[in-house]
Amino acid sequence: MDILKLSTDWAKAEVFSAKMVLLLSLLFFLAAIGFSQLGKTAMARGFVWPLLVAGVVFVAVSAGLYFANKPRITQFQTAYNTDPKAFVQMETKRTSKSQNDLALVFKVLPFIIIAAALLIVFVNKPLWRAIGITTIAVMTVLMFIDSNTDARNTAYHQQLLSEKE
Numbered sequence: 634m635d636i637l638k639l640s641t642d643w644a645k646a647e648v649f650s651a652k653m654v655l656l657l658s659l660l661f662f663l664a665a666i667g668f669s670q671l672g673k674t675a676m677a678r679g680f681v682w683p684l685l686v687a688g689v690v691f692v693a694v695s696a697g698l699y700f701a702n703k704p705r706i707t708q709f710q711t712a713y714n715t716d717p718k719a720f721v722q723m724e725t726k727r728t729s730k731s732q733n734d735l736a737l738v739f740k741v742l743p744f745i746i747i748a749a750a751l752l753i754v755f756v757n758k759p760l761w762r763a764i765g766i767t768t769i770a771v772m773t774v775l776m777f778i779d780s781n782t783d784a785r786n787t788a789y790h791q792q793l794l795s796e797k798e
Contacts, residue, residue: 636721636796637713643789644705647782651698654778658691679763687771694775721796728790735783742772742779 665684672678713720745768752765 636717636793637710639789639792640709640713640720640724641706643785644702644709646785647698647702648706650778650782651695651702654691654695654698657774658688658695661685661688661691675759676763679759679761680767682760683764683767687767690771691774694778721793725790725793725797728786728793731786732783732790735779735786738779739776739783742776746772 661684665681665688668677668680668684672680709720712723749765749768749772752768753762756762756765
């Protein structure tokens with residue numbers, strides 16, 4: 634197994650994921666524009682700002698994924714060529730930390746979804762209900778994105794561990 638190819642493929646998959654999240658942010662922006670132009674009810678108008686904020690959140694997530702992983706593609710080659718064992722050790726440590734971080738994310742996001750659902754149930758203002766609905770949508774999408782990231786990271790981590798042995 635070529636560990637360098639495996640590593641660069643992983644980083645390229647993360648960059649692709651960033652591009653998909655950016656595309657998703659465009660959809661949230663378009664939905665906000667649609668609600669602002671076509672929304673006639675107070676509830677429809679209430680979605681404009683929450684959807685814009687969600688779009689900005691997805692742009693930030695996309696930028697974080699892209700700018701964290703794009704440079705790694707070339708850095709991996711340099712680090713691997715310098716010291717392959719140190720590279721595998723460093724990547725194993727990083728992927729292990731990522732697994733712990735993602736485990737925390739999967740504990741926090743459901744609580745945010747529950748809080749947003751309670752907001753919808755107990756607050757009778759259109760803006761706050763729109764915020765709750767948008768928050769549930771954003772957290773659900775983030776869980777989907779992070780579950781894919783977690784699956785890629787776990788597979789990569791396992792292959793790194795088998796390479797170490």
